[in-house]
Amino acid sequence: SLSQPERKGIFHRGPGLNLTSGQYTAPIAGYYAFTTTLHIVRREPRRKGQGCRGSRLRVLICVQSRCQQNSNLETVSRLESSSDLFTISVTGTLYLQAGQYASVFVDNTAGSPLTVQSGSDFSAVLLGV
Numbered sequence: 001s002l003s004q005p006e007r008k009g010i011f012h013r014g015p016g017l018n019l020t021s022g023q024y025t026a027p028i029a030g031y032y033a034f035t036t037t038l039h040i041v042r043r044e045p046r047r048k049g050q051g052c053r054g055s056r057l058r059v060l061i062c063v064q065s066r067c068q069q070n071s072n073l074e075t076v077s078r079l080e081s082s083s084d085l086f087t088i089s090v091t092g093t094l095y096l097q098a099g100q101y102a103s104v105f106v107d108n109t110a111g112s113p114l115t116v117q118s119g120s121d122f123s124a125v126l127l128g129v
Contacts, residue, residue, distance in 0.1 A: 016124065023103045024122070026096035030129040034061045034073060035091045036104050039117040042084040055079040057114070058107035059088045061122075064100055085117075093127065 016024050026032065038059055061073040073092035094102060104122055108114050 017122075021103070022122070023101040024124040025101040026098055026124075026126075028126070028129065029096065029098045031093050031095050031127045032102070033091075033093050033125045033127050034102060034123070035089070036061060036120070036122045037087065037089045038104070038106070038120045040086045040088065040106070041115045041117055042079075042086075043113040043115055055111060056109050057086065057088060058105075058109075059090050060105045060107065061090055061092070061094070061102055062105055063094055063096060063102050065103065065105075067105055 016027050018025065024032075024034075036059065040057070055078065057077045057079055059075050059077075060067050063071040066072075067074075071094070073090050073094065075088060075090045077086065077088050079086065090104075096102060102124065106114070106116070
């Protein structure tokens with residue numbers, strides 16, 4: 001059954017997604033396809049002459065908040081553009097036991113505060129057991 005949206009344009013189906021915690025909890029063990037697309041804004045403009053070397057943004061989908069290899073999906077983006085708006089996506093498949101959760105993490109080494117904009121999304125679909 002389709003749940004009532006908490007906000008306009010937001011929907012979720014099934015019991016697994018908790019919009020308050022941002023976690024998807026697997027109702028049954030199986031392989032799940034995860035996707036997140038984050039629209040991220042740099043809140044403070046880069047200072048003149050501030051180098052971009054080493055400025056990168058990692059976005060991860062991790063199982064049980066453990067973000068080491070083999071329990072996560074990850075993408076890394078270099079913030080070399082002069083733009084203050086970035087869109088970063090992560091997609092892949094993870095195996096979850098029943099009751100395990102997955103959530104999105106942002107690792108910011110950019111040196112300026114970032115905000116995840118509305119319109120970003122996070123989804124999980126059971127592929128099979």
